Amino acid sequence: MSLLEVKGLRRDYGALRAVDDVTFSLEAGGILGFIGPNGAGKSTTLRILATLDVPTAGEVLLDGKSLVDAPDQARPLLGYMPDRYGTYDDVTVREFLDFFARAYGLKGAQRRQRVDSVMEFTGLIPLAEKLTTELSKGMRQRVALGRTLLHDPRLLLLDEPADGLDPRARIELRELLRALADQGKAVIISSHILTELAEICDSCVIIEQGRLLAQGRVEDLLRSGADASQVVELVVRLAAGTEGEAVGARAERLMLEQPRVKDVTREASALRVRLELEPGSGPMQAEAAAAALLAALVAQGLPVCAFSPRERNLEDAFMTVTKGRVA
Numbered sequence: 001m002s003l004l005e006v007k008g009l010r011r012d013y014g015a016l017r018a019v020d021d022v023t024f025s026l027e028a029g030g031i032l033g034f035i036g037p038n039g040a041g042k043s044t045t046l047r048i049l050a051t052l053d054v055p056t057a058g059e060v061l062l063d064g065k066s067l068v069d070a071p072d073q074a075r076p077l078l079g080y081m082p083d084r085y086g087t088y089d090d091v092t093v094r095e096f097l098d099f100f101a102r103a104y105g106l107k108g109a110q111r112r113q114r115v116d117s118v119m120e121f122t123g124l125i126p127l128a129e130k131l132t133t134e135l136s137k138g139m140r141q142r143v144a145l146g147r148t149l150l151h152d153p154r155l156l157l158l159d160e161p162a163d164g165l166d167p168r169a170r171i172e173l174r175e176l177l178r179a180l181a182d183q184g185k186a187v188i189i190s191s192h193i194l195t196e197l198a199e200i201c202d203s204c205v206i207i208e209q210g211r212l213l214a215q216g217r218v219e220d221l222l223r224s225g226a227d228a229s230q231v232v233e234l235v236v237r238l239a240a241g242t243e244g245e246a247v248g249a250r251a252e253r254l255m256l257e258q259p260r261v262k263d264v265t266r267e268a269s270a271l272r273v274r275l276e277l278e279p280g281s282g283p284m285q286a287e288a289a290a291a292a293l294l295a296a297l298v299a300q301g302l303p304v305c306a307f308s309p310r311e312r313n314l315e316d317a318f319m320t321v322t323k324g325r326v327a
């Protein structure tokens with residue numbers, strides 16, 4: 001049995017079905033991305049998993065214990081970081097964490113040790129005596145994450161933790177989450193910023209209007225969407241030159257004249273070319289089509305300095321699975 005099993009979860013708010021028959025599972029040591037646009041039902045699902053809300057129907061088992069029937073037994077196993085978290089005025093980082101360690105029932109030396117170990121893990125030792133109100137958003141978020149870790153939970157629920165963080169803080173967050181997964185913790189992280197989740201997560205659930213549209217390992221989601229759509233995107237970079245603008249326009253026209261080219265966009269010295277292959281085409285046909293485009297560019301004397309397929313990302317996978325379903 002998986003550490004977390006979510007089965008047929010539903011949550012109605014009056015006539016609105018915010019979560020509709022959602023089923024997924026997560027193993028210890030796994031990082032699951034919970035992806036969906038605003039209003040998809042991510043926070044509602046996470047709040048139910050955090051035992052802060054009850055489902056209208058369905059079951060959630062955490063280490064075999066029902067969150068619905070026995071929330072008190074499941075609560076020590078989970079840590080929840082909401083999308084909006086507060087800190088208190090006039091308390092230092094250490095005091096803040098110590099306060100919550102007391103709330104978790106930790107006492108004496110064990111409490112001090114736990115607070116120190118959480119501060120060390122989250123890199124907060126140098127900031128221990130700083131007021132929480134003086135911290136940057138990235139550092140405040142580490143304090144919030146540290147607070148979530150004090151009771152050493154086995155499942156972490158993080159609602160949009162990367163929202164509003166600068167790129168450096170995001171990379172640091174990713175490393176912290178990877179270290180937690182390596183310790184055997186299961187992590188669920190929600191976001192509508194798809195590209196950054198691809199680097200953090202092992203698997204993903206894509207949810208929209210309360211319904212689960214796709215789930216699986218990130219690599220599989222990327223690949224399956226690509227096969228289904230038969231779309232290949234290429235990035236062509238032209239050497240920068242004095243007549244760059246004219247060269248770019250010539251290359252763009254030439255690409256649009258080629259069979260199977262459906263769209264070309266030009267940014268500075270790069271062209272993004274979208275090809276649509278015949279149904280049933282595979283990687284060999286895609287490579288042959290790309291080779292023909294490169295040959296056409298070179299035959300016209302266009303100064304191609306780089307030519308590569310654009311890697312599909314989660315955004316593409318999301319667009320493929322949600323196509324036509326957005327109300």
Ligand SMILES: Nc1ncnc2c1ncn2[C@@H]1O[C@H](COP(=O)(O)OP(=O)(O)OP(=O)(O)O)[C@@H](O)[C@H]1O
Nearest residue numbers: 013016018036037038039040041042043044045192
């Ligand atoms: N307490 C509530 N009462 C009534 N409707 C609610 C309540 N909480 C959420 N909803 C509705 O349920 C739907 C799902 O909301 P939810 O907050 O779970 O989405 P989300 O995917 O987390 O979106 P966001 O990224 O905007 O937070 C929305 O239509 C929302 O308006």
